[in-house]
Amino acid sequence: MNPKLISLTINGSTHQVALSPNTTLLHALRDLGHTDVKSGCEKGDCGACGVLIDGVVVNSCLLLAWLAENKELVTVAGLGTPDKPHPLHKAFVDLGAAQCGYCIPGMILSAKALLDQHPQPTDEQIRESLSGNLCRCTGYVRIFEAVRVAAQELGSTLPE
Amino acid sequence: MLSTNTHILFSEFEYHAPTTVNEVAELLSEYGDSARVMAGGTDLLVQMKMERRRPAHVISLQRINELHTITQNGALTIGAATAIRALDQYVTLNHPSLGARLESLSAACNLFSSVQIMHMATLGGNLCNASPAADTAPVLLTCDATVTIKSKTAEKTVPLADFFVGPGKTILGPNEFVTYIQIPLPAQNTGSAFRKISRVVADISQVCAAVTIVRDGNIVQDARIALGSVAPVPFCAEQARAALVGETFGPELAEHVGNLAAQEIKPISDVRATSAYRRSVAFVIVRDALMQAWDNCG
Secondary structure, three states, rough: OOOEEEEEEEOOOOOOOOEOOOHHHHHHHHOOOOOOOOOOOOOOOOOOOOOEEEEEEEEEHHEEEEHHOEEEEEEEHOOOOOOOOOOHHHHHHHHHOOOOOOOOOHHHHHHHHHHHHHHHHHHHHHHOOOOOOOOOOOOOHHHHHHHHHHHHHHHHHHOO | OOOOOOOOOOOOEEOOOOOHHHHHHHHHHHHHHEEEEOOOOOOOOHHHOOOOOOOOOOEEOOOOOOHOOOEEEEEEEEOOOOOOHHHHHHHHHOOOHHHHHHHHHHHHOOOOOOOHHHHEEHHHHHHHOOOOOOHHHHHHHOOOOEEEEOOOEEEEEHHHHHEEEEEEEEEEOOOOOOEEEEEEEOOOOOOEEEEEEEOOOOOOOOOOEEEEEEEEEEEEEEEEEEEEEEOOOOEHHHHHHHHHHOOOOOOHHHHHHHHHHHHOOOOOOOOOOHHHHHHHHHHHHHHHHHHHHHHHHO
């Protein structure tokens, strides 16, 4: 089971990294310092390990890192910085949508994938987009509201 | 010694990423039982993490373009590695008329776990994993779907109804894999519906049911009824079907047929639901699916 040199493009930067075939994308990313990608259930139930791959949200715990080669990977830190937060970051902070915070990176990436596809989502679409992300603290109400607020914020900045 | 069941992928394997189906057949003929074909990986990697499977060779279908494509030529031919989300989008976006007749397929795709899993999991994987709860299986059974099975030396197409053997077991031999799933295009006066009961939408079915009806005026010309999570394999309710075909449709008939289906199934009690609960809701969802399928008949 020989490691192979794999090229991973994460938040716009490309890394060459030697990985064994049994390394999941989740652990490849965390080992590279992207600890904003969280390890939760490790079996595709909780969504904490969510990553955008070419704009699509997937559970990185169920993807072999080798399969992510030459694709655009985005983690929650890739959406903005503390100085220039993404509207989703800002809405989650403003509304106190995070308690322990562990599920939030996955939540925000699921919401990002939704808003990229449906800039003005219905409540039903927001619920569906978050259905693969488990939160054991909040009861989801503020998370849901934060996505709605971010959608309004993004909508108001769209060109006419 | 590493502990087991950590949910981390410890097991070592050789990874193969062929680009043609012939290469897959070649690899399977060489490695047989020690190999496992991986489509989306959402079932296989969990099984490997739980150490229920330890394949020495993992053969990915990810780079085989033809297995990710859907073609329409008298039948829908769906590459085994087509993601559930891609299948749903194909049916609903490209073929609105088809979408109405195959509403059960769209519904099963939409209720298929979470958005993340819909993007990763595949139709072929859902069938080959052979869970009694596989959401797409009852739908495909009611569509008279067939599966094409390939090995290095042969290729055959078999009815899906003959494909499942038991929980996690199919007729696939160690050298064989599924390349395509075919769905005959439903006639114009066909309606279908899918219903699923689960704790939350993204969860595995406690019971699910799919129905297809071919309508002739007020008469049920032909029909199929299939259920998931109620027997060791996805289950065709033949007695219920016999009571439906040739009859004048109405709410009383739907009620009667739903009752027959609920008596026919062989549900177990497990962590998700009791046998009695499954029987009770099977009646309800078969009845409701029949009513909706009838309404969907164009």
